[in-house]
Amino acid sequence: MSSRHGITVTVNGAQVTREVDARTLLVHFLREDLSLTGTHIGCDTTSCGACTVHLDGVAVKSCTVFAVQADGANVDTVEGLADGATLHPLQEGFWEKHGLQCGYCTPGMLMAAKELLARNPDPTEEEIRFGISGNLCRCTGYNKIVEAIQYAAQKLREAGEEAHA
Amino acid sequence: MIPGEFEYHAPSTVEDAVSLLDTLGDEAKVLAGGHSLVPAMRFRLAQPRHLVDINRIAGLSYVREEDGHLVIGALTRESELEHSSLVAGRYPLLADAGRVIADPLVRNRGTVGGNLAHADPANDHPAVMLAYGATLVARGPGGERVIPVDDFFVGLFESALKPNELLVEIRIPSPGAGSGGAYRKLERKVGDYAISAAAVQLTMDGSMCTAARIALTNVSPVPMRANAAEAEILGEEPTEDAIEAAGRAAAAECDPSADLRGSEEYKRDITRVLVKRAIRAAVTRAQGGA
Numbered sequence: 424m425s426s427r428h429g430i431t432v433t434v435n436g437a438q439v440t441r442e443v444d445a446r447t448l449l450v451h452f453l454r455e456d457l458s459l460t461g462t463h464i465g466c467d468t469t470s471c472g473a474c475t476v477h478l479d480g481v482a483v484k485s486c487t488v489f490a491v492q493a494d495g496a497n498v499d500t501v502e503g504l505a506d507g508a509t510l511h512p513l514q515e516g517f518w519e520k521h522g523l524q525c526g527y528c529t530p531g532m533l534m535a536a537k538e539l540l541a542r543n544p545d546p547t548e549e550e551i552r553f554g555i556s557g558n559l560c561r562c563t564g565y566n567k568i569v570e571a572i573q574y575a576a577q578k579l580r581e582a583g584e585e586a587h588a
Numbered sequence: 589m590i591p592g593e594f595e596y597h598a599p600s601t602v603e604d605a606v607s608l609l610d611t612l613g614d615e616a617k618v619l620a621g622g623h624s625l626v627p628a629m630r631f632r633l634a635q636p637r638h639l640v641d642i643n644r645i646a647g648l649s650y651v652r653e654e655d656g657h658l659v660i661g662a663l664t665r666e667s668e669l670e671h672s673s674l675v676a677g678r679y680p681l682l683a684d685a686g687r688v689i690a691d692p693l694v695r696n697r698g699t700v701g702g703n704l705a706h707a708d709p710a711n712d713h714p715a716v717m718l719a720y721g722a723t724l725v726a727r728g729p730g731g732e733r734v735i736p737v738d739d740f741f742v743g744l745f746e747s748a749l750k751p752n753e754l755l756v757e758i759r760i761p762s763p764g765a766g767s768g769g770a771y772r773k774l775e776r777k778v779g780d781y782a783i784s785a786a787a788v789q790l791t792m793d794g795s796m797c798t799a800a801r802i803a804l805t806n807v808s809p810v811p812m813r814a815n816a817a818e819a820e821i822l823g824e825e826p827t828e829d830a831i832e833a834a835g836r837a838a839a840a841e842c843d844p845s846a847d848l849r850g851s852e853e854y855k856r857d858i859t860r861v862l863v864k865r866a867i868r869a870a871v872t873r874a875q876g877g878a
């Protein structure tokens with residue numbers, strides 16, 4: 424028997440309370456219990472990063488964390504990136520620079536890139552490639568993704584400078 | 589795939605965790621970063637009846653120098669090691685390994701303690717800790733037990749930890765003057781386990797090598813030291829000939845099996861090359877180079 428647990432999680436800023444099986448993975452909780460299907464499942468082996476979300480601000484593969492482990496935590500998914508109709512600079516970068524083709528890897532790429540830019544606002548190309556090395560893309564060949572992240576990095580830096588001007 | 593059914597426990601102290609493990613016996617497994625255990629559970633390679641999640645225990649995650657050692661809490665995430673300036677500055681062997689373990693997302697979650705407790709010869713920390721001559725601190729119902737790393741890896745996926753013991757700390761002796769270390773790994777692609785890898789920690793006195801420990805990743809059923817390779821440079825001047833001899837010794841004493849990552853012959857030869865590269869890098873660092 425799997426034990427059942429009541430959990431309260433703050434997902435994209437809104438508190439939700441649900442009962443889950445101990446064995447429910449965080450990615451299934453998000454997709455099936457909360458209908459947040461932006462977070463994808465691309466593999467069975469913790470390899471692809473399509474399921475990347477932030478758990479208390481840290482980018483993790485949500486297919487390899489149990490939902491019950493998120494009790495009391497903040498979980499941020501791709502659905503929380505945009506501000507209403509205004510895209511996040513990363514989303515805008517992927518749009519402007521054609522950082523996606525089929526889009527399957529994109530939610531994970533966005534969430535991994537968000538953490539990367541929080542740690543390192545002005546990364547080199549090599550640092551970007553290293554930073555997204557846990558996320559696989561079968562379509563783009565990565566060049567356009569790197570350009571998209573560079574676009575966002577610059578935009579975020581400019582916004583930061585304006586805020587401090 | 590969803591893991592099989594289990595009961596979940598989330599103790600908030602080491603004492604509670606140990607007492608749970610003691611009560612539940614070998615039906616229970618510790619859940620740390622979960623990045624070896626959860627994949628194994630999804631494939632039904634592991635089917636524990638109980639999981640004891642240690643992520644809610646405070647005070648098990650730290651990296652600091654203390655009494656001539658680098659002490660690492662068992663729950664320290666790989667990414668914390670990776671971003672530690674202390675590790676980057678003083679522990680180059682550990683820093684080298686920290687960048688090539690899995691990928692950045694796995695490193696955000698995987699723990700140093702879990703990497704060792706899993707006793708997987710494919711994992712990178714076992715060889716690193718063997719080369720450093722680290723000690724591991726376990727807590728059981730009877731109190732604390734200190735296990736030298738040379739006694740820690742008992743079999744394939746089998747460590748010296750008892751089912752009711754929790755690994756709580758790893759202690760690495762701080763390298764003295766004239767010492768240097770390096771980790772050299774060959775992988776098929778980023779995020780993969782090693783085809784082979786070599787960990788070297790040595791001390792130089794002038795042109796002589798006065799201490800050397802060498803260990804290998806993923807070329808034996810149990811994480812191993814390369815004793816014959818060590819003997820080729822210990823008390824010697826690490827000339828290109830001596831380094832080649834050490835590489836050949838390691839290639840002969842390892843015990844790789846053929847799989848998707850290569851034939852036995854290939855893995856032995858790659859081990860020879862990686863041991864040589866790691867020794868050269870360690871010597872350069874011991875002599876003050878980068």
Ligand SMILES: Cc1cc2nc3c(=O)[nH]c(=O)nc-3n(C[C@H](O)[C@H](O)[C@H](O)COP(=O)(O)OP(=O)(O)OC[C@H]3O[C@@H](n4cnc5c(N)ncnc54)[C@H](O)[C@@H]3O)c2cc1C
Nearest residue numbers: 618620621622623624625690698699702703705711712755
């Ligand atoms: C795609 C992928 C690639 C990877 N590549 C690499 C790689 O290249 N190199 C590498 O080294 N690793 C690699 N790993 C493994 C990863 O580093 C794991 O995180 C690590 O092996 C286990 O650490 P964990 O904290 O996740 O442990 P868990 O998965 O939680 O536990 C592993 C085992 O150790 C036991 N355990 C954990 N902590 C303790 C403790 N404190 N006391 C007692 N027992 C404990 C558990 O019961 C379990 O049996 C990879 C993993 C994935 C998913």
Ligand code: FES
Nearest residue numbers: 465471472474486
């Ligand atoms: S679904 Fe592939 S890493 Fe999570």
Ligand code: FES
Nearest residue numbers: 524526560561562
């Ligand atoms: S855009 Fe198709 S997988 Fe990346």
